[in-house]
Amino acid sequence: MPPRKHIDRQRVLDVSIALADAHGFEAVTLAAVADQLGIRVPSLYNHISGLPGLRYEMAVWGVHRLGKTIRRAAVGKAGDNAILSVADAYRAFVHEHPGVYALTLRAPAPDQAELIAASQGVLDVVLAILEPYGLSQDAMLHVTRGLRSVIHGFVDLEIAGGFGLALDRDESYRHLIQIFIQGFHAWQRNDT
Amino acid sequence: MPPRKHIDRQRVLDVSIALADAHGFEAVTLAAVADQLGIRVPSLYNHISGLPGLRYEMAVWGVHRLGKTIRRAAVGKAGDNAILSVADAYRAFVHEHPGVYALTLRAPAPDQAELIAASQGVLDVVLAILEPYGLSQDAMLHVTRGLRSVIHGFVDLEIAGGFGLALDRDESYRHLIQIFIQGFHAWQRNDT
DNA sequence: GTATATAAACTAATTATGTTAGTTTGTCAA
DNA sequence: TTGACAAACTAACATAATTAGTTTATATAC
Numbered sequence: 001m002p003p004r005k006h007i008d009r010q011r012v013l014d015v016s017i018a019l020a021d022a023h024g025f026e027a028v029t030l031a032a033v034a035d036q037l038g039i040r041v042p043s044l045y046n047h048i049s050g051l052p053g054l055r056y057e058m059a060v061w062g063v064h065r066l067g068k069t070i071r072r073a074a075v076g077k078a079g080d081n082a083i084l085s086v087a088d089a090y091r092a093f094v095h096e097h098p099g100v101y102a103l104t105l106r107a108p109a110p111d112q113a114e115l116i117a118a119s120q121g122v123l124d125v126v127l128a129i130l131e132p133y134g135l136s137q138d139a140m141l142h143v144t145r146g147l148r149s150v151i152h153g154f155v156d157l158e159i160a161g162g163f164g165l166a167l168d169r170d171e172s173y174r175h176l177i178q179i180f181i182q183g184f185h186a187w188q189r190n191d192t
Numbered sequence: 193m194p195p196r197k198h199i200d201r202q203r204v205l206d207v208s209i210a211l212a213d214a215h216g217f218e219a220v221t222l223a224a225v226a227d228q229l230g231i232r233v234p235s236l237y238n239h240i241s242g243l244p245g246l247r248y249e250m251a252v253w254g255v256h257r258l259g260k261t262i263r264r265a266a267v268g269k270a271g272d273n274a275i276l277s278v279a280d281a282y283r284a285f286v287h288e289h290p291g292v293y294a295l296t297l298r299a300p301a302p303d304q305a306e307l308i309a310a311s312q313g314v315l316d317v318v319l320a321i322l323e324p325y326g327l328s329q330d331a332m333l334h335v336t337r338g339l340r341s342v343i344h345g346f347v348d349l350e351i352a353g354g355f356g357l358a359l360d361r362d363e364s365y366r367h368l369i370q371i372f373i374q375g376f377h378a379w380q381r382n383d384t
Numbered sequence: 385g386t387a388t389a390t391a392a393a394c395t396a397a398t399t400a401t402g403t404t405a406g407t408t409t410g411t412c413a414a
Numbered sequence: 415t416t417g418a419c420a421a422a423c424t425a426a427c428a429t430a431a432t433t434a435g436t437t438t439a440t441a442t443a444c
Contacts, residue, residue, distance in 0.1 A: 005422080030402065039422070041402080046421050051402065107353030141359050145346070146368040148354075153345020154337070161299030162340075167333050175379065176338040182382075183375020187367065190374075197393080222431065231393070233431080238392050243431065 007037055009047045009057075016058055020099025028054070028099070055103055060114045062100035067121035069093045074129050080181050082129040087151050087177045094155045101159075133188065143184060150180050199229055201239045201249075208250055212291025220246070220291070247295055252306045254292035259313035261285045266321050272373050274321040279343050279369045286347040293351070325380065335376060342372050 015036045019028045030051060034041045048054045073089030074082050094101045108115035126144050135143060154173055163169055207228045211220045222243060226233045240246045265281030266274050286293045300307040318336050327335060346365055355361055 007421085029400085031400075040424085042404085042424085043422050045403080105348075105352045105354070107356060138359065141357060142364045142367045143371075145349075145355060145359075145364045146371055149345035149349055149368060150342055151345070152349055153341035153343070156297075156348060157337075157341055157344055160297045162297070163337055164299060165333060167330065167337075172334045172337045175334045176341060179335075179338055179375035179379045180371060181375070182378035183371035183373070186374040186378055187371045199392085221429090223429075232395085234395085234433080235393050237432080 005037065005039060007039065007043075007047065011037065012044065012047045012054070013057055013061060016054055017061065017097070017100055020058065020103065021097050022099070025055070025058075025099045025102050028058075030054075056112065056115070058100055059103045059106075060118055062097060062104040063115060063118035063122060065097070066090070066093050066101075066104065067118060067125060070122065070125045074125055077129075079132060083147070083181055084177060086125065086129055087147075087173075090151050091155050091173060094159060098159045101155075135188070139188075146184075147180065150176060197230060199231065199235075199239065203229065204236065204239045204246070205249055205253060208246055209253065209289070209292055212250065212295065213289050215291070217247070217250075217291045217294050220250075222246075248304065248307070250292055251295045251298075252310055254289060254296040255307060255310035255314060257289070258282070258285050258293075258296065259310060259317060262314065262317045266317055269321075271324060275339070275373055276369060278317065278321055279339075279365075282343050283347050283365060286351060290351045293347075327380070331380075338376075339372065342368060 012033060015033055016028050019032055019036070028051075030041045030044055033054075034044055037044075044054075048057065069092075070086045070089045073085045077085045108119055110116075123144070126147060127140065130140055130143055130147075133143075154176055157163060158169060163172070204225060207225055208220050211224055211228070220243075222233045222236055225246075226236055229236075236246075240249065261284075262278045262281045265277045269277045300311055302308075315336070318339060319332065322332055322335055322339075346368055349355060350361060355364070
């Protein structure tokens with residue numbers, strides 16, 4: 001009776017990602033995913049390890065993709081230009097995948113090897129673009145945390161709808177990254 | 193048969209806040225709250241408007257409390273010291289109420305008057321401490337967005353466990369706020 | 385003091401979701 | 415052709431939120 005649909009893990013993931021980005025990650029219920037695929041809910045378990053497993057795979061996909069995106073944005077750029085380019089690419093990714101991005105925010109557990117690897121990939125890009133500034137190891141980590149915070153903070157408030165006002169958000173972001181870069185240089189002069 | 197417990201809206205809220213901050217806001221189920229209070233789940237509906245209503249009240253409480261906290265931190269301070277003080281108070285609040293804070297992040301809907309008022313209270317504090325710098329109206333809003341982003345970004349990554357490394361987080365935060373302040377001054381010199 | 389109105393508890397039932405167990409059936413490969 | 419496996423299915427169950435309708439403690443009116 002059950003005619004074979006050609007469904008695999010990737011198709012489940014595709015549908016889930018689309019749902020998450022369109023309606024938020026809470027909208028990714030097994031019922032909704034199964035419905036999109038034209039199968040019953042328990043059939044999903046042939047492809048994924050329940051809802052937690054699906055969310056994990058979405059997170060891995062998201063972090064991996066984010067890393068690829070900002071790495072591409074960094075090639076051929078140096079110094080402040082690299083920071084600006086990466087900041088723009090990061091923001092563009094989150095705008096494209098707000099639902100998936102929300103799933104990437106919890107820190108990986110020690111046993112989540114794929115997610116740890118993907119996260120390291122993102123971190124590596126940031127470390128690489130800060131490399132030429134010749135910071136001490138600790139200073140490097142502080143600045144890395146700072147840059148991630150600035151970018152994440154703006155984008156997160158933005159997708160949460162936190163900037164109610166009519167003022168242009170692209171411009172606010174440009175100013176903020178500019179402030180960070182200039183402050184970073186001033187801080188580097190003073191502090192080390 | 194049902195002996196009266198002396199439960200009111202405030203006690204429901206207290207229990208919910210404690211649960212949220214201890215185990216995350218997803219742990220605030222009606223079952224868990226009712227259990228803590230020693231009543232059955234449907235009895236909660238005498239005090240709250242379902243789970244959405246409870247979450248709304250938690251959000252209002254959180255934003256209100258956050259506003260009060262940073263306002264207190266700002267009195268008697270001026271300029272850069274005010275920014276530092278508010279940044280510290282904001283972070284301390286989030287550390288104390290991580291679960292509630294997560295509920296405060298979605299932007300208020302137009303009909304959520306209490307939440308809008310409370311949010312305005314938070315915004316007013318930030319606007320007030322930036323007042324003495326003599327910025328144009330637009331610049332003021334850009335910088336306000338920037339400062340919120342910086343603070344929110346750091347603490348949000350922090351409570352998500354995003355800073356895996358052993359490096360001292362207090363110090364990273366100090367550096368970041370310092371970078372923002374110095375960058376803000378440099379930006380103000382250049383840009384206006 | 386007694387009666388009554390109301391608030392606040394309750395039980396029962398419905399819906400939605402995730403999950404597991406066990407079953408059936410295409411489909412590919414020996 | 416047949417047999418193993420993958421992938422669909424049905425059935426059943428647990429948890430959660432919600433609504434409807436019922437009971438009862440308690441404060442207030444008389």
